[in-house]
Amino acid sequence: MxxxxxxxxxxxxxxxxxxxxxxxxxxxxxxxxxxxxxxxxxxxxxxxxxxxxxxxxxxxxxxxxxxxxxxxxxxxxxxxxxxSKKINLINYWPIENGETKDLVASKDLYESVNVTFTQDRFGNNNSALSFHYGYIRAPKGIYFQNEFTVLAWIKLKEYVLWQKFFDFGNGKAISNVVVSLSNDYSNRNSFHIFNLTEYRISTINELVLDEWVHLGFVLENGKMSIFKNGSRDAFIDTGEQYPVDIVDREHCYFGKSNWDNSNAVFDCDDIKFFDRALTETEIQNENIYGNH
Incomplete structure (x- = not known):
């Protein structure tokens, strides 16, 4: 927060x-x-x-x-x-004072390439990550359950084909949970789950460049949602009750793809993973207050 x-x-x-x-x-x-x-x-x-x-x-x-x-x-x-267990927060990377520590589960980010620290949305120095065709790794682990929420503040700097906010998986199309900040040539934001089948949802409009936005990605009862600044921006029912694999993921990246896509160009801050689906009101509160 x-x-x-x-x-x-x-x-x-x-x-x-x-x-x-x-x-x-x-x-x-x-x-x-x-x-x-x-x-x-x-x-x-x-x-x-x-x-x-x-x-x-x-x-x-x-x-x-x-x-x-x-x-x-x-x-x-x-x-x-x-x-933190009562609110189901399982990972939190606040990006503070030039550090990439996970303050909940000690899954500190490491092995960065073309990633620097920059100002956050309040102008605090060394309090956000800036990717310039770069990436940073998260340790292997179980990050996703049958329902989950991922929240973060993002400032997109360039439209890069299929650039990833994150891609956590075990290789190409092997148990991946993926968020693309500009997917195909329409540059839309998209959310993907790979479990033998690919489940995918995309927003109607692309993200505005050089503008901080609060994004949320939710899975609940097989339904996938994307939130933008506290409001639901896209929704799909996969038709599967449990579309995500609950497994250890070895290749976990922010800014990098498990496919042969270019690394990403964006700033990010306040990354939170929850092991439950937050409600729309809770996500709105996270957007406004930094907590729910």
């Missing part, structure tokens, strides 16, 4: 000491200056993750405001602590 510097922000996972706890933002804001009865501590910290860690280690701390270089702790109940 990311916000501009004057907005309340906190999603923190600390598996080492709190077992993947998160703090979920509620629709309450406290304006500065803070009153003495709720302010616990004020620290000058440039790294938000260090600021959040300090709050976790303080039992009385219930929320954090990061404003420029000042870290404020308060005892108010603005954020409710929730275990």
């Amino acid at each position: 990311k916000y501009s510097k004057n907005i309340f922000c906190l999603v923190i996972f600390l598996r080492t000491c709190l077992g993947s706890n998160i703090f979920e933002r509620r629709n309450v804001q406290i304006k500065q200056p803070f009153t003495e009865n709720i302010l616990l501590r004020k620290l000058k910290i440039l790294n938000r993750l260090i600021c959040f860690t300090q709050c976790i280690e303080c039992n009385q701390c219930h929320y954090v405001l990061f404003n420029s270089s000042i870290c404020h702790f308060s005892s108010s109940f603005i954020f409710e602590k929730i275990n």
